[in-house]
Every structure is written in C-alpha cells, then in structure tokens.
Amino acid sequence: xxxxxxxxxxxxxxxxxxxxxxxxxxxxxxxxxxxxxxxxxxxxxxxxxxxxxxxxxxxxxxxxxxxxxxxxxxxxxxxxxxxxxxxxxxxxxxxxxxxxxxxxxxxxxxxxxxxxxxxxxxxxxxxxxxxxxxxxxxxxxxxxxx
Numbered sequence: 718x719x720x721x722x723x724x725x726x727x728x729x730x731x732x733x734x735x736x737x738x739x740x741x742x743x744x745x746x747x748x749x750x751x752x753x754x755x756x757x758x759x760x761x762x763x764x765x766x767x768x769x770x771x772x773x774x775x776x777x778x779x780x781x782x783x784x785x786x787x788x789x790x791x792x793x794x795x796x797x798x799x800x801x802x803x804x805x806x807x808x809x810x811x812x813x814x815x816x817x818x819x820x821x822x823x824x825x826x827x828x829x830x831x832x833x834x835x836x837x838x839x840x841x842x843x844x845x846x847x848x849x850x851x852x853x854x855x856x857x858x859x860x861x862x863x
Contacts, residue, residue: 723773724765725756735769736834736841739799743830743843748774751841753834764811766832778811779826784857792833796844800835807836814857824857 718735721727734752741748750769758764762783768774781788790810792802802808811834813827828851834841 720752720767720769721772722767722775724767724775725754728754728756730754733839736839738841738843740842742832743845745774753778763814766811777814777816778832779814779857781810781812781826781828781831784826785828785855788828788851790831792844796833796842800833800840800842801838802833802835809834809836815854822858825854826857827853828855829853 718730718732719727720730730752734754736751736753738749738751740746745768748768748771751766752769754765754767756765762780764778764780766776766778782790792800792808796802800808811832813830813832815825815827817823817825828846830843830845830853832841832843
C-alpha cells in the first residue's frame, strides 16, 4: 500500500502494520487507522505511528518497558473487551513521546495513557491509568534514573 506522508514523503507500507482504533484516540476522535513504522529508528525502542488518513499526523512512540524498568503493564477487563484481548494474545504496549523544539534531551513520555496494540486482530486503543503515579509528561531521560 502506498501512503503519502508529510514526514517521510511517499512510502510503501505493509498492510499488516496498520492498526485500527475503533474509537479513535483522545484528541483525535476521527482518526482510526495508523501504521506502525520503524523508518530511521532501527535498533531503538522508538517507533512511528503514522495516520493513514492524515499525512500530517504522526506520533513518536516508545516501548515503556525499555525506557522505564518499573512501569507496570496491565490492562483492565473493561479495556480488554474493545481490544478483543484474550490471554496469550500478542499485545504490544507503547507510549507517546513529545520532543520539545526537536531536542531529544528534553523529551517526555505520556505514561498516563499507554497505547495497546493487539497484533492478532490489528485493533488498538489508548487507555488512561487511574493513578497519580504517572504523568503525561514524564521525562524520558530523567536525571538520576526514574
């Protein structure tokens, strides 16, 4: 499948890399289909999430377990239902990264609202962790560790 993007130009993507967010994502309720791309990010814990419908909409994501050793990865039964998650399913958890003024040293990660990707049925969702232990702007490169 060919896709025109602002960040990468015209690219060819494997349809297997496309995930559907049935309810969109917070802030972008009308965006439902995104491709996970590793363009320029090989051998890193980062990945791009490019909108299929909007060439301008692309997010940088990170595997929170690679960046934060004490980040719990769990999904509630209520959230698992629309994801059609079943025990043993291939589910990947990623979090959005913000890079102010393009300075990766100032990057923050949204640990409050992880993204869940079900590799079996290509469904995805963004959940909200109901605790004050995590923020939407946790420093990616915190001084002195986590």
